[in-house]
Amino acid sequence: MTPITLPIYDDLEAIKAAAKQITQTLVKHGGKPVGLYVYRDAQGQALYARYRVDTSDSKQIRPFIPIGGDWAKVEMKEPPKPSQGKPLYGLHLLALYPAHPVYIVEGEKCADSLQRLGLLAITSGGATSAKDADWQALNGRDVIIWADNDPAGQQYAAEVAACLAGLAATIKTIDVAALNLPAKGDCVDWLSAFEQTHGRKPCADDLRALALLPAQNNLPEINPISTESAPTLLTKPQTDDEAIAWLSSLKPMEYDRIRKEQAKALGVQVSTLDDLVKTARNEESESERLPFARVEPHPEPVNPAELLNEVSHLIRRFIVLEPVQADAAALWVAFTWFVDVVAVAPLAIINAPEKACGKSQLLDLMGRLSAKPLPASNSTAAGLFRAVELWEPTVLIDEADTFIRENDELKGLINAGHTRANAFVLRVVGDNHEPKLFKVWGAKALAGIALEKHLPDATMSRAIIFELRRKLPHESVTRLRHAEGGLFDGVAAKLARFAEDYAQQVRQARPTLPDELGDRAQDNWEPLLAIAGCAGTEWLQRATVAALTLSGAGDKTVSTGNELLADIQEIFENKRLAKISTADLIKALTDDDEKSWATYNRGKSITARQIATRLNGYGIKSKTVRIGYGTAKGFELDQFTDAFTRYLGPPLNLPSQGNNSCKPNTEEGLDVTDGNNVTVTQSEKVTCKPNTDGGCDVVTDKNGGAGGENIEVEL
Template structure:
């Protein structure tokens, strides 16, 4: 406290004036836009000319930016429910069990899905303490399986939930930058499948270190960084793009049978979810630093990406203790274990080629023979790969080129068609085919002979035109 006495009194007014006129910390451009978007129409109209001049942009550009921001942040200060942390310390194991039982009351699904959903909900409250943010992908083979119901339930218990259907790419990163929500995207199968831009944005938010996109803004196209870090749950029929599924905890649902009775979520006591959310808020406040420093033991049966996805969930399960560490690992193996890995189309091609070489006992095979073998099974995609027609030599070479495997001229009984040597596949087999399937690979096939897999002359002529 400052005291003014005697001759110093005449300086009092000067000091007060200096204090009152001290500059406030300069707002960032994002903070200015967020502040202006929160104003009423009349308030914004009074200041728009001055603010546009201060930002160095035309008023029309500022109006457009404010309109876009208001579309993704309506009533920005009231858009999230107010959650007061529970007044007393919370037992973590008991809290997770309460959430688990609540999910069982309203949703028909397997136990592993209930466990994973419980842990993912808890994870949203520790988003500031973890380094990986796995997507929660709610999927089912058909409609009326409870996908939207589960997404609704997750939203009632998650930190800062924001529901968005058919969201645009720019809305994703703008709302995350402005509000840091738990983003809940419904009906993803209707708009996400062919939207590469939004897939790239969602992919970028998987790890904290890489959770940014760069976009140009304003009349001068100034580069600006936007955060994409945050918890995100996506609901839709079927599977999403491989890159999204690879970053996900998959929550599979099924249509309930007549004897499977659950309560209707819309009739649930609202206090039930407010009470659980309040306990989650308190538990996160008390234990955030402990979760941040946790390094759980990750099951070796999970691949590297699956280990990343499950790390924050296992950290929570290990910390709360009780039966949750084991339940969490059982769920992880049941949902994301190697035997549940869905191979990409290129990996599926490798697996099918390996099976052909194993069956034929060859050390080499012409392109024509390989395609004949691949397309012999109507249940596999290669017979109709080319818009309903068999995969072509050029398409085969392009797929295999992803693994560094290229067709070459091979010698077979005095002829030299284009084809592939088994040795060229060995490295890819070991790296990309699950170890259980590739453990018996050897550099030399059991029945190595130049006389095996001989290509008919007519087929050589047909396929040589592609020169692959």
């Protein structure tokens, strides 16, 4: 049989350029391009493409389609599945070589490897893709199926054979057991092993010489897998109970290595198999009974942009929120699934001024979509410490204004879990008070009323804050309890698959952070922006807008010290002062009824000592300043310049130093002014004469010399 020749298409270079563009961040951070797979119709027209990039711990597949047929503009998704099924990879080759036998393999990489040897090889995609494909192009063809050496591969081969039964002319399978492949080995592994053994690359005739078996379209049995890490599997279980009994006899690590493959071989969900094995082991201790449901990832890859859109719209369907807040909530929910690959875990604080604003509903909704949700309202500190360390859940705390306000233990747990590097709290346990280091890393969401009054500044600064308002009569949302069954489970499964496919990209992402955000706010938003980057430029822009809106210059979570600095800056600006006594500063602070200083001291005015304590943290200390004819404890403007610039930004309208100071009178005789009884602000000619024999507290001699009149200077 004449080897096939792969055609070259004019659109290939444009498709390659698009593939590099959508994966440039992944490759920049160490990803290795493996293959570009272009799906074409029978006439060779490109329908869509998939680009594979392997990272250190996973393989990343990026599907994309042209926008309006132009490969210079692409969208990261697969086209909708036609009613007759998805097109086969290599469909165009079937039309070019109608008489050649057809090799069917699992995955595009394997198909490409055989095509380069001159064989007509095609695939429907991954191990679970057979039933969704359109196999009509194989009508009347001779087919050879090459399965991967694992239960999933055997099941794929059986499903392909079942789809082709009555359609293909002949169906045979390569005897994989005779190839001496490793566990999960495929045709690429065989080609490599052949070259090492024979010192040359295999040719098409070498492959045609492989032993063939009649195809079987029944589901495969559990076959032996020989690896160093996996046990010998049960070869022919007579019943499901027999298989479960054998699996339950394995050590936990042995079982964990093969659980997914065995679930596929038995035709059940992994979570179902886990439950059956645990029951058989009779080892379900209280700590193993998880308080949340296991979520199996969606079987097919998801489009990140479409998924985040779906989550954002879903949130607004049930909660009255601004779109920018819904976007932020969608990103935070997605972050809970990526918590294992990020370095910062921002809190989600759902705040409201009054009851009936939907804060508990939003917390509930976010919990239904989050990874491993654990409602923890009114839990003890000891219980939460152990739960977070054991399960690494998403902790959901409602009524935080009453629950956490006086609980320093819980405040420590929440604050310490903000960064992975410092997510440890030391406590003593047991009757012997032995020290134990608890790991408190994980996602946490809090809801409450006026939380800015009840939580410390340190906690508020670690959060993405959602400010809720009571809905207006014309605003209508669906009640959460009326949601259709399975709605949130389906979205959670997609989020799990999103995290599974894009974990490495998020781990390596270094998104550009808005300069308008402070350092802590940048830390909070970095993982969310990294996740948004997986969904393309539109979502990255939406995430940036959300960050600036929720945590930018308008952020209301200002520390008490910064609030005091800002009000002092306002006093200096409005009164055009260069210095002020502490007593006058207190009066100016407490004159404004809308500020907190009149009742700061348990219903009384803020005191000089409290001002001194707050300002001492900025390196500002009171000193003796000259006010009028006397001196008093107070402050000069230049003491605040550095603090204003560092913590508030440059002062906007402060007086320059010395504008109000007196200068010596060296040319006008001894009179202070030409007029009698004048106010300083009423005459530009007011000057002070030098004080030559008075004390340091005397500004000028009230009894002017040289026949001067009594002059009264009002300051």
